[in-house]
Amino acid sequence: MTGAEGRPAAICVTNAKGGTGKTTVAINVAGALNERGRDVLFVDLDPQGNATEGLGLVEAYDAAPPTLFDVLTDPEQRDALSDIVVSHPEMDVVPSNIDMLQAEHELTLANVMAKLAADPTLDGDPAGLAPLTINAGPSTVEGDHALDALHLALAELETDYDYVVVDSPPFYGQLTDTAIYAARNVLIPALTEATSERAIELLFDQIAALEDRTGISITELGVVANRVESTNEDEEMLQWLETVFSDVPVWAVRKRVALQRSFSQGESLFRYDPTVDMADVFTDIATTLDERFGYVEEVTA
Numbered sequence: 001m002t003g004a005e006g007r008p009a010a011i012c013v014t015n016a017k018g019g020t021g022k023t024t025v026a027i028n029v030a031g032a033l034n035e036r037g038r039d040v041l042f043v044d045l046d047p048q049g050n051a052t053e054g055l056g057l058v059e060a061y062d063a064a065p066p067t068l069f070d071v072l073t074d075p076e077q078r079d080a081l082s083d084i085v086v087s088h089p090e091m092d093v094v095p096s097n098i099d100m101l102q103a104e105h106e107l108t109l110a111n112v113m114a115k116l117a118a119d120p121t122l123d124g125d126p127a128g129l130a131p132l133t134i135n136a137g138p139s140t141v142e143g144d145h146a147l148d149a150l151h152l153a154l155a156e157l158e159t160d161y162d163y164v165v166v167d168s169p170p171f172y173g174q175l176t177d178t179a180i181y182a183a184r185n186v187l188i189p190a191l192t193e194a195t196s197e198r199a200i201e202l203l204f205d206q207i208a209a210l211e212d213r214t215g216i217s218i219t220e221l222g223v224v225a226n227r228v229e230s231t232n233e234d235e236e237m238l239q240w241l242e243t244v245f246s247d248v249p250v251w252a253v254r255k256r257v258a259l260q261r262s263f264s265q266g267e268s269l270f271r272y273d274p275t276v277d278m279a280d281v282f283t284d285i286a287t288t289l290d291e292r293f294g295y296v297e298e299v300t301a
């Protein structure tokens with residue numbers, strides 16, 4: 001089964017604020033979708049490689065090229081994506097890699113090259129930047145931006161996945177834009193604390209800027225209020241999130257040590273211990289996504 005336009009439904013789990021639960025939410029949403037019988041490709045776009053490590057794929061993080069870095073920065077190596085996919089009992093995984101630490105820099109220069117080549121009013125030779133990059137060069141950058149790198153690489157995959165779930169890094173920049181551009185749909189984990197207000201405002205700004213720059217339209221699928229505790233501040237922030245996101249679901253994931261333990265075991269709650277109460281929240285998210293993307297019948301994994 002495939003989503004709209006014959007492509008998998010793709011979701012970027014994002015919030016540039018660190019430690020909000022992006023990786024935890026991404027792994028558990030992927031686990032919940034798998035539990036419903038969906039085929040999931042998980043993409044770890046964070047150079048920290050937390051999800052890669054969390055899913056027990058440390059060797060892939062240290063693997064020699066070609067890696068996700070090459071797939072994103074060199075169109076001639078884009079089709080290497082299928083070679084770097086690793087199997088996990090619950091999902092297929094595109095692991096991050098230590099080389100991804102260079103990706104933000106490379107994509108920044110690739111985007112500058114693309115802009116210089118596309119806009120004759122700008123004074124500068126894209127070729128002059130080539131010595132500063134490892135892979136990207138004027139001949140490898142098409143169009144007026146390089147943010148479609150993951151989108152194009154995913155289009156070349158031959159396996160039919162129902163979903164692609166992308167875990168994004170904790171900073172605003174080209175990598176996160178590349179993840180959002182590929183997915184077109186965002187799921188936003190947010191802590192129920194005051195700092196989330198600014199983080200959400202910045203995310204809205206980033207999404208608007210990306211839409212302006214590339215002409216795509218991005219959908220907010222919902223918010224996952226994470227590590228919620230029973231304090232007044234948490235309750236007030238939950239209400240604030242529900243007001244700001246009045247058109248989409250706001251799920252509440254409570255603070256549970258089982259989420260940390262399942263992560264350390266390299267699996268989602270659904271393999272670690274599906275009886276943990278928060279598994280129901282992730283099942284609810286997966287069910288809502290299935291409804292949203294037209295995957296109606298439940299298939300037992």
Ligand SMILES: Nc1ncnc2c1ncn2[C@@H]1O[C@H](COP(=O)(O)OP(=O)(O)OP(=O)(O)O)[C@@H](O)[C@H]1O
Nearest residue numbers: 018019020021022023024170227254255256259260
């Ligand atoms: N609901 C929860 N209950 C308890 N611990 C949690 C919960 N959600 C996340 N954690 C823990 O909080 C820490 C941060 O979570 P996580 O790594 O998922 O956040 P992140 O947004 O991906 O971080 P980064 O910004 O570094 O990528 C981890 O140790 C994780 O196990």
Ligand SMILES: [Mg+2]
Nearest residue numbers: 022023046050
């Ligand atoms: Mg993370």
